[in-house]
Amino acid sequence: MRTTVGIIGAGPAGLLLARLLHRAGIDSVVLESRDRAYVEHRQRAGILEQGTVDVLRAAGAGERMDREGLPHDGIELRFARRRHRLDLPALTGGRSVMVYAQTEVCKDLIALQLKEGGPLLFEGEALAVEDAATERPRIRFRHEGREDVLECAYVVGCDGFWGVSRKAVPSGLSRVFERMYPFSWLGILADVAPSHDELVYARHERGFALLSMRSPSVSRLYLQVPAGTDAGEWSDDEIWAELERRFETADGWTLTRGPITSKSVTPMRSYVHEPMRHGRLFLAGDAAHIVPPTGAKGLNLAVGDVVTFARALAHRWETGGSERLDAYSETCLRRVWQAERFSYEMTSLLHRAPDATPFDERIQLARLARLTASRAAETDLADGYTGFPLE
Ligand code: FAD
Numbered sequence: 001m002r003t004t005v006g007i008i009g010a011g012p013a014g015l016l017l018a019r020l021l022h023r024a025g026i027d028s029v030v031l032e033s034r035d036r037a038y039v040e041h042r043q044r045a046g047i048l049e050q051g052t053v054d055v056l057r058a059a060g061a062g063e064r065m066d067r068e069g070l071p072h073d074g075i076e077l078r079f080a081r082r083r084h085r086l087d088l089p090a091l092t093g094g095r096s097v098m099v100y101a102q103t104e105v106c107k108d109l110i111a112l113q114l115k116e117g118g119p120l121l122f123e124g125e126a127l128a129v130e131d132a133a134t135e136r137p138r139i140r141f142r143h144e145g146r147e148d149v150l151e152c153a154y155v156v157g158c159d160g161f162w163g164v165s166r167k168a169v170p171s172g173l174s175r176v177f178e179r180m181y182p183f184s185w186l187g188i189l190a191d192v193a194p195s196h197d198e199l200v201y202a203r204h205e206r207g208f209a210l211l212s213m214r215s216p217s218v219s220r221l222y223l224q225v226p227a228g229t230d231a232g233e234w235s236d237d238e239i240w241a242e243l244e245r246r247f248e249t250a251d252g253w254t255l256t257r258g259p260i261t262s263k264s265v266t267p268m269r270s271y272v273h274e275p276m277r278h279g280r281l282f283l284a285g286d287a288a289h290i291v292p293p294t295g296a297k298g299l300n301l302a303v304g305d306v307v308t309f310a311r312a313l314a315h316r317w318e319t320g321g322s323e324r325l326d327a328y329s330e331t332c333l334r335r336v337w338q339a340e341r342f343s344y345e346m347t348s349l350l351h352r353a354p355d356a357t358p359f360d361e362r363i364q365l366a367r368l369a370r371l372t373a374s375r376a377a378e379t380d381l382a383d384g385y386t387g388f389p390l391e
C-alpha cells in the first residue's frame, strides 16, 4: 500500500489532518487501532477555542457544531464562596469559546472522511514507523489479522500519548520535559441540565471542582481527587455531596443532582517531546505533548499542530519550498509552550496541592483576588483561555 501522507491515529488530530489534506488535494491513509464506536464515544474534551471553531468551519466540518454547539462568552471563577465572571469577548476583542464535545467533533470528521476522503482503516494498528529519516518512510501495521506496510512520502504520528510513532525518534535526539501532579480528576456525566449556563472553575480548601456541560440536558462535572484514586471508590451520593461543598457560595447558589451515567479518573501530567519532527516523521497532538486538562488546551493544541503541518505541506506542493516543513517543530513548540505555561498556571491557581503550606494557600488566594481587581490580570487569563494564535 502506498500514499502521500500516512497518518497514525484517528483522534481529533489525525481525522482533522486527513480532512485538511483532502481539501488541499493531497492523498492520505489513516490507521486507527481501535474500532469506530470506541473513537466516537471516548469521553474527553469539551471546549473548542475560537481558532479551532474557525478551522473546523473552514474545513467544511462545522455544520452540526454551529447547530448544536453552545457558544460561551464567559467563565466563572469561584473561590472563598464568592463568584467572579470573566467576560471573554470584552477582554479579548471579541473572542469566545464553544462547548462541543470531542466525541461529536470525531463523529463529524469520521462521517466526512468516509463519505469524501481517503481510506480510514479502523482496527488498523501501526506497529512501527521505519526509515523515518529517509525520503521513503514506512509504517508497518496490522489490519484484519494481516501484517502490511504503508509506504509514504511523509508520516504524521497522531497516535496520542501511548502511541508508537514517538518511539521512532532515536533516543539520542529526543528531549523530554515532564511534570506529574499529585492529583487527578474524577469526571462524571450526568443526565441533568447544567446548574449554571457557563463553566464554573472552583477553588476550595478541599480541592478543585469544575462544572461543565455537553448539552442543555447533560452536565459534565469534575472533582480533584488524590492521584491513584479509582472511580469506583466514590459513590454517586458522595460525588454530589462533595461537588455541593466545593461549589457552595455565600449567595445560596444550588447544584441540581441527576443520574450519573459515567465516571472516570484522569491523571494529570505536563509533557513535551522535543523535537516534534524527525526526518519525514512529524508528531502532532498528544503524541508530542500533554497538558493537565485545566483550561482545556489539549484538543486545541492538536488542531494547531495539524493545521501547521497541512499548511506547510501545501506550501511545499505549491512552491517546491520545504522551509515551512523544516520549521514545523519550532513553529509548533512556540505555541505548545505557551499552552503548557497556561495549563500549569491554571492548575496551580485552582488546585489544592497535598503539600501546600499556609503561605502557599495565601499566595493562591492573592492570585485569585488579583484576578478580581485587575483588568490586566483578567485579560491575560481570558487571552490564554480563548487561545494562542497560530503563526
Ligand atoms: P487522541 O485523541 O489520543 O487520539 C489518538 C488516536 O490514536 C486514538 O484514537 C488511538 O486509539 C490511536 N492510536 C494509538 N496508538 C495507535 C497505533 N499504534 N496505531 C493506530 N492508532 C493508534 N482538551 C481540550 O482541548 N479541551 C478540553 O476540554 C479537554 N478536556 C479533557 C478532559 C479529559 C478528561 C481528558 C482525558 C482530556 C481532555 N482534553 C481536553 C485533552 C484532549 O482530549 C486531547 O488532547 C486530545 O484527545 C488529543 O487528540 P489527539 O488526536 O492528539 O490524540
Ligand code: DHB
Pocket (backbone or CB within 6 Å): 044, 045, 046, 047, 199, 210, 212, 213, 220, 293, 294, 295, 296, 297
Ligand atoms: C472541560 C474540560 C476541561 O479541561 C475544561 O477546562 C473545561 C471543560 C470539559 O470536559 O467539558
